[in-house]
Amino acid sequence: MKRWSSVGSFRSRGVLTAMALAAGVTAFSGTASAGSQPFEDGSASAASALLPPELLRGPNHTVREKVESDGLTQTFIVESEFGDFPARGERGVRTRIHEIDALVLLRERSESDAFREAEANVPPSPYVRRGSGWDADPDASHAGLATGALGGGWNAASGDPAGGAPGPGPGAMDPSQPDPSWKVLAGFEAHKRALAESLGVDPYTTNPALQKALDRHAWVSFRSGAPLPQAPSATAREAGASDEEQAAIDQRLRDFSTDDLERMNRLELMAMGVPEKLREQFIANPAYSHKVETVLVESLAALEGTEDRVAFIEAAVKAATADEARSYGQLATLMRSYSSQGGQLRKILQVGGQVAAYTSDGTLIVPVVADHAAWTERVAGFAESVARAAGESSDSARARFLFSGDVSDRALEEIQSLGIDVTPNALEGDRGAAPESP
Numbered sequence: 001m002k003r004w005s006s007v008g009s010f011r012s013r014g015v016l017t018a019m020a021l022a023a024g025v026t027a028f029s030g031t032a033s034a035g036s037q038p039f040e041d042g043s044a045s046a047a048s049a050l051l052p053p054e055l056l057r058g059p060n061h062t063v064r065e066k067v068e069s070d071g072l073t074q075t076f077i078v079e080s081e082f083g084d085f086p087a088r089g090e091r092g093v094r095t096r097i098h099e100i101d102a103l104v105l106l107r108e109r110s111e112s113d114a115f116r117e118a119e120a121n122v123p124p125s126p127y128v129r130r131g132s133g134w135d136a137d138p139d140a141s142h143a144g145l146a147t148g149a150l151g152g153g154w155n156a157a158s159g160d161p162a163g164g165a166p167g168p169g170p171g172a173m174d175p176s177q178p179d180p181s182w183k184v185l186a187g188f189e190a191h192k193r194a195l196a197e198s199l200g201v202d203p204y205t206t207n208p209a210l211q212k213a214l215d216r217h218a219w220v221s222f223r224s225g226a227p228l229p230q231a232p233s234a235t236a237r238e239a240g241a242s243d244e245e246q247a248a249i250d251q252r253l254r255d256f257s258t259d260d261l262e263r264m265n266r267l268e269l270m271a272m273g274v275p276e277k278l279r280e281q282f283i284a285n286p287a288y289s290h291k292v293e294t295v296l297v298e299s300l301a302a303l304e305g306t307e308d309r310v311a312f313i314e315a316a317v318k319a320a321t322a323d324e325a326r327s328y329g330q331l332a333t334l335m336r337s338y339s340s341q342g343g344q345l346r347k348i349l350q351v352g353g354q355v356a357a358y359t360s361d362g363t364l365i366v367p368v369v370a371d372h373a374a375w376t377e378r379v380a381g382f383a384e385s386v387a388r389a390a391g392e393s394s395d396s397a398r399a400r401f402l403f404s405g406d407v408s409d410r411a412l413e414e415i416q417s418l419g420i421d422v423t424p425n426a427l428e429g430d431r432g433a434a435p436e437s438p
Helices: 013-017 089-110 115-118 181-201 208-224 246-254 256-270 276-284 290-301 310-316 320-339 377-392 409-417
Strands: 044-046 061-063 066-069 075-079 083-088 127-130 133-136 345-351 352-357 364-368 398-404 422-423
Touching: 066 377, 075 089, 075 345, 075 377, 083 089, 083 208, 083 320, 089 115, 089 181, 089 208, 115 208, 181 208, 181 246, 208 352, 246 256, 256 290, 276 310, 290 310, 290 320, 310 345, 310 352, 320 345, 320 352, 320 364, 320 398, 345 364, 364 377, 377 409, 377 422, 409 422
Parallel strands: 364 398, 398 422
Antiparallel strands: 044 066, 061 075, 066 075, 075 083, 127 133, 345 352, 352 364
């Protein structure tokens, strides 16, 4: 069972960590030759120069003007009365704005007489989130998303042990009747997923204010039978067009408990040949939310015929923070996207500790998570190292960078001058498959 982790570290990652294909977590020591200078300054930017005007300010938020950048990724700060929330890239900003709007809706609901009456008549949650796990706490007023209290026989899709009434609404529990702890937590979890879906937000969001509000409202609805609130427009995923594969992942996240997701992910990893010890280490890594874990596993599973997918898990298991885990998820998505568009990946490997892959024609494919890649000294050093690795390999004479975002003109010119092909915005037309990166 995955230990609970506060997945919202929100700290900006250094360029070496991000440039480790946002995956290897190992720092690349290469530096650029003197002829590549002067470099671009990728350290900071202005939000007004990067975002559409409608995103900069709204009725419930303001985006701070200063944007931190490490030469690859951009970290915005979205300010609101609920707190200031870091967001990575434009997509992350859109996600945070939608979450803030959901918080406003939940606050309005909590101030209604109906909700107050319902909350006053339900028992406190029997569980409370403490550090990496769950403890019994009869005095706790709210609960978090269940991460391991689900026993066998639960029909996750219906929300009822016998496959009968659904979790929300008609399936609500009688507050006067004692229930097994597994049933309480499993039912609450189903309500929280349904609530998140009705609002168009991620039940595994790293937004602590939204997590707390989801916990509160899901618990009250679960125990009282009060209807779940409905957002006027649930469009949290509007930043990327959802394809059939992403729709299937979304459905899985909505319909199955966290224990069920872990079981399915274990089976997928087993089918890929990942050894038991390694797959258990990966599943237990608290840096991964169940959403990111599922996106990563599903993306690798889609790479049928690709050898050594275990090499990706060997790298991904080292993720120490939620930022690193999300980046691994995006790396897997980049590889899946490349393969789905006709680029057959023959074998996954690590180059200097970084995840990469060979294609059927011997090209070394190097995915890079980036919002906007600038030509900084460390990016230059990394590019030169990849060029050397491609030139020295008996399997490859050429390399290609797959950037998830765009690339500056200078970076594009310099990278291509090293004999490396560049594909910017490699998720265009397939962005729905990438895990959110707020």
